[in-house]
Amino acid sequence: MILAAISNSDAQAVGAVVAAIWGVTIAYVWILASKLRRLEQALVAAQAALDRAQSTDPA
């Protein structure tokens, strides 16, 4: 009954809006999360490199 009252173009428009919002949100979260992971790894690597440099520094 409810479905019959919904026109095809209306449902497509609402679907497109929901898909756009969820698509952008998921993509953004994924990009941010992978960037954070990469930065955390880079921070650990940089800290280790600094420790090595300081331990081999004769001064």
Add this chain to the structure above:
Amino acid sequence: MLAAGALLVISTLLIALWVPGDRAEGYRQRIFYLHVPIALTSYLFLLVGAFYAARHLLRRDPMDDLRSYVAIHQGVILGTLVLITGPIWARVSWGIWWDWSDKQLNTFLLVFLFYCAYFMLRYAVEEGARRERFSSIYALLGIGMVPLSLGAVHLAGTIHHPTVFHRDGPAMEHSMFFAFLVSWAAFILLASALWRLELRGKLLAQGVQRLQRRIRGEAVLP
């Protein structure tokens, strides 16, 4: 972040299945519960960006500049969503993708483009106090357009952008207003969570840069 995601799921279900249909617009009116809260959250984050920009100019704390930058970034991303969802709604309701005579649409586009240019300015200036100062001044300059854009929907007087919120309350059923508020809360929560996440990323990037400079033996500011 999980709370924001859960509220967004609840909001989507409310909009799709629970909220009563609009007599005039039918099923497509449900876009209102997504498009308007996103637009309001976008304005809110631009205001937050301006707030931190003003605080940065007063206190010269680089952290405030970073908070302002990330808030404006959130505002622009949400603005992009407004500019995607709006034309879809316009196409199905008015039969056109954009109405160049509508003040609300044009002022929103103006605000959006102004804040897009913020990033061009920011990355055109070398990192440091000068860039922070320029960015803060620019962020503050644009904020006058937000109330103008918000008010334009009342000033416009077109049939395309009917006014829903009046001085004596919203012109909609309680259940519709409830769904609208849930959706708005979901987007504010989501944008806040993303703001914190992005800010953490910026701080991590600064930490990595600082360590790399120390490895190269360069002077590092505290």
